[in-house]
Amino acid sequence: MRMATSATKEDGALRRAIEALGPWFQNLRIGGIETAPDHFLGDYPAFKFARFEPALPQDLTGKTVLDIGCNAGFYSLEMKRRGAAEVLGIDTDDRYLAQARFAADALGFSDMRFEKLSVYDVGALGRRFDLVIFMGVLYHLRHPLLALDLIREHVAGDLMLFQTMQRGPADVLQVPEDAPFHVAATDQPPTYFDNPAYPRMHFIERRYAGDWTNWWAPNAACSQAMLRAAGFSIEAQPEEEVYLCRVAPVPYADWMGEPAVYPARGSKP
Numbered sequence: 001m002r003m004a005t006s007a008t009k010e011d012g013a014l015r016r017a018i019e020a021l022g023p024w025f026q027n028l029r030i031g032g033i034e035t036a037p038d039h040f041l042g043d044y045p046a047f048k049f050a051r052f053e054p055a056l057p058q059d060l061t062g063k064t065v066l067d068i069g070c071n072a073g074f075y076s077l078e079m080k081r082r083g084a085a086e087v088l089g090i091d092t093d094d095r096y097l098a099q100a101r102f103a104a105d106a107l108g109f110s111d112m113r114f115e116k117l118s119v120y121d122v123g124a125l126g127r128r129f130d131l132v133i134f135m136g137v138l139y140h141l142r143h144p145l146l147a148l149d150l151i152r153e154h155v156a157g158d159l160m161l162f163q164t165m166q167r168g169p170a171d172v173l174q175v176p177e178d179a180p181f182h183v184a185a186t187d188q189p190p191t192y193f194d195n196p197a198y199p200r201m202h203f204i205e206r207r208y209a210g211d212w213t214n215w216w217a218p219n220a221a222c223s224q225a226m227l228r229a230a231g232f233s234i235e236a237q238p239e240e241e242v243y244l245c246r247v248a249p250v251p252y253a254d255w256m257g258e259p260a261v262y263p264a265r266g267s268k269p
């Protein structure tokens, strides 16, 4: 009887601590308590993770992981559970970082680190990681391609797990190497830009889904083209909006460093 009472007290204290750190965006399970049981997407992100987790290495023993936009640390924790030697989560929001630190501690992973750092400042880390996680952040950024360029330049060492909200068709147009500036009035579609499967980034000037921090909504062709343009090859697309990428040569690196005399320089490599 006494044990039951003290267990109930502990439960109550844990619940109060979790509530004090709320509201939570990620639904974690800590000591049998859910942090965001009423999430508008359901059991988020566990239900999403279940769909693509087989695409990730099951054993991360000895590997280093950087989780950019880590929020309460769901993906960081999952990578730690797979044996990662080092997991660093970064985010710009102190409330989420406090949640992540609390969760890691409560779940017995006190060697995980969570630091306040923007994706735009990843160069300050001064090193690369075997696995970079960049999930659910791109469309919240005002400068998404810059973020991918910086990740590629400074921290991506091998794999990157990437997710973005996508809107528009899932079809992907095989874009030609080049296209004429002038098109005939009779051409259909009038230009290749009018093809719905052309890489397209929808700009969100106001709010989307009640959230003013949504700035962009690429279609699938655009997500894929941006990843390639930043120097990532797409190894797998285990879910519509999720890509497992690998570091690859940056296709236009030389071209970008040269003077912008476009027509005279010939084509991009």
Ligand SMILES: C[S@@+](CC[C@H](N)C(=O)[O-])C[C@H]1O[C@@H](n2cnc3c(N)ncnc32)[C@H](O)[C@@H]1O
Pocket: 026, 045, 068, 069, 070, 071, 072, 074, 090, 091, 092, 093, 096, 117, 118, 119, 120, 134, 135, 136, 137, 140, 141
């Ligand atoms: C939609 S949540 C995604 C959280 C988590 N990665 C996931 O997939 O569940 C976006 C996260 O990105 C963080 N964020 C926004 N801008 C950021 C930036 N410039 N650098 C790093 N994190 C950022 C937010 O604070 C938030 O935790």
